[in-house]
Amino acid sequence: MAEVRLRIDRFDLAKSGVRKGLDGAVRALASECQARAIDNIGAYPEARRPIDTGAMQASIYVETADSSERQEALARAAEQYATASRAEAPPEGAASPRPADLEAKVAVGVEYGVYVEQGTPKMAARPFLEPALASLEAETERVVKEAVAEALREVL
Numbered sequence: 001m002a003e004v005r006l007r008i009d010r011f012d013l014a015k016s017g018v019r020k021g022l023d024g025a026v027r028a029l030a031s032e033c034q035a036r037a038i039d040n041i042g043a044y045p046e047a048r049r050p051i052d053t054g055a056m057q058a059s060i061y062v063e064t065a066d067s068s069e070r071q072e073a074l075a076r077a078a079e080q081y082a083t084a085s086r087a088e089a090p091p092e093g094a095a096s097p098r099p100a101d102l103e104a105k106v107a108v109g110v111e112y113g114v115y116v117e118q119g120t121p122k123m124a125a126r127p128f129l130e131p132a133l134a135s136l137e138a139e140t141e142r143v144v145k146e147a148v149a150e151a152l153r154e155v156l
Contacts, residue, residue, distance in 0.1 A: 013155045021151030022102055023064075025144045029136055030062045030104030036132035037106065050116045050126050054080040059109030065101050074109045106132070 038057050041050060050056065058080045061073035099105045106129065108114070119125030 010155060014152060017151035017155040018148050019102070021147035022144065025147035026102055026104050027062070027064060028147075029140060029143055030064070030106050032139075033106045033129075033132045033136055034060050034062050036135055037128045040128035040131055044126060048126060050128075053083070056108060056110050056113050056116065059113065061107060061109060063099060063105045063107065065099055065103065068098070070107075070109060077110055 037060050041057050044050065055077040059073045059077035061069035063070060096105070096107070108117070108129070115123065117125065117127050117129055
């Protein structure tokens with residue numbers, strides 16, 4: 001009887017490499033989502049463009065289990081708000097729990113971002129985050145596969 005044995009000597013190293021590759025893919029996709037959300041705000045026709053001071057665009061940030069751009073984004077938003085000759089800083093949104101490992105959150109630091117995204121009874125929604133995420137759907141599988149393949153090439 002013929003017999004074939006498969007042995008992976010460096011399984012722990014491969015597992016660690018795949019996890020690192022997936023983490024990199026999640027971070028890259030989140031950064032791209034952030035960039036697209038910022039672009040989406042500016043792409044609205046001028047009459048509906050939700051830009052007054054630029055604070056909302058400046059406040060979009062990425063947060064992962066081990067890092068957050070939130071404070072830097074809020075500082076950028078405050079600077080934009082001040083540059084537009086406002087007497088006070090923009091309202092600060094409430095912090096939410098950090099994402100778990102292999103997750104990333106793309107969020108808007110200014111409190112009124114949710115009203116622009118989802119609308120109000122008196123104002124139509126002008127979504128910018130959801131379309132950014134939706135536009136990445138087709139690329140997600142490719143980015144994840146490439147990250148895992150690269151991680152495995154490095155360790156096997």
